Amino acid sequence: MLISIALTALALASSQVAAHGGVLSYKFGSTTYQGFQAYNSPAGQKSIQREWDTYNPITDPTVPEIVCNTNGASLGAGQLSATVAAGTKVVATWNQWPHTIGPVMVYMAKCPGSCTSANPASLSWFKIDQAGLISGTLSTGLWGQGQLVNNANTWTSTIPASLAPGEYIIRHELLAVHTSNIPQFYPECAQLIITGSGTAQPSGSYLVKFPGAYQFSDPGVTINVYANPDQTNYTIPGPAVWHG
Template sequence: MGKVGSEDQESSCARHPPYVQPSINPVTDIASNDLRCNVGGATGVAGLCEVPVADATTADGSSELFKIVESGYLTTAAGSTWGTEVLNENYERFEVMIPPGLVAGDNLLRAEDIALHAASQPGGAQLYVTCYQIRVSGGGGVAPAGVRFPGAYNESDPGIQVEVWGGGFSEDTIPGPAVVSV
């Protein structure tokens, strides 16, 4: 995430917390407004990406969001792995194809990585959230209904509270709405 064409725009597109403090990242409170774009993520970045990203500084993450891609527990003929392992193998990069039918204009793209190693107890899921300011051009006119953060997840949702240790785990239920078809 954060690459525009061949240029890495991570620092100019992503809304990062204004300071780093271990207690603010990850977000573990499912009811917190920080679940939208992380702590300090309601404020747009000062510099924006040149080509596909434009001024979306008034977006604070409180509007409805819909899911365009997800990657959870992956099972193939070669074995099983987590989407986060694939992310790590790709040096923390995850390519996302913006659906061609998506409504054109300035948009907020919310990326989320959920660590489940401590998720057997309420409040154990660790959500790493970053929002990107993007401009969709030449798109269609589709803006699907979505969900709001906080409110999209409950503490007891499968995929938020889940036991992944002990050998009994076989499939992942990814929290939130289904991926939209645009």
């Protein structure tokens, strides 16, 4: 009986991984950091990534889990931070990603002190990269997520070279919009220590809070891509990209 229950749980987890997913590792230059292992206890894990417990999507943009997934907690003694120079490229690798319709977005937030003790919901986030509908129409065109899949489930972004040094959280997010009017958010967060001689910091409309950055009423959040098959424009939710 116990073996049967265990096999059922394993099958369920496997089906969830196949259907959805998230960031499994980060690469900065020649250094790769493994992500948190979802569906496993955080006890004993060490990662630059914050805890996330499920491959399932977040379908409500106003819930606390929208910040860094469920539950987005620090790993405490196991929480690491990658030391990265401003201007470095970051390559995030997802699992075998099944969705190709929807945008890719990358955010950062500066922590007031140690990111390990910071609450991500209290931070001010700015977007450093995004890709929505790249070409073609809503239902059949090339999207950011399609490009991610074409690049072996990886996405490369550049940390702004002029960014002031300090402790930051980087937040990668996929918004799958292939299911009519039901958004599927997949955010994960990891901790960085940015070095360099930059002095720039975003302000004003570049900064947003999570929750708060997205609403159901946003045209890029609640959307039926099949209702207007010939449409060739899409509005990516959230603020404009801050390039530094």
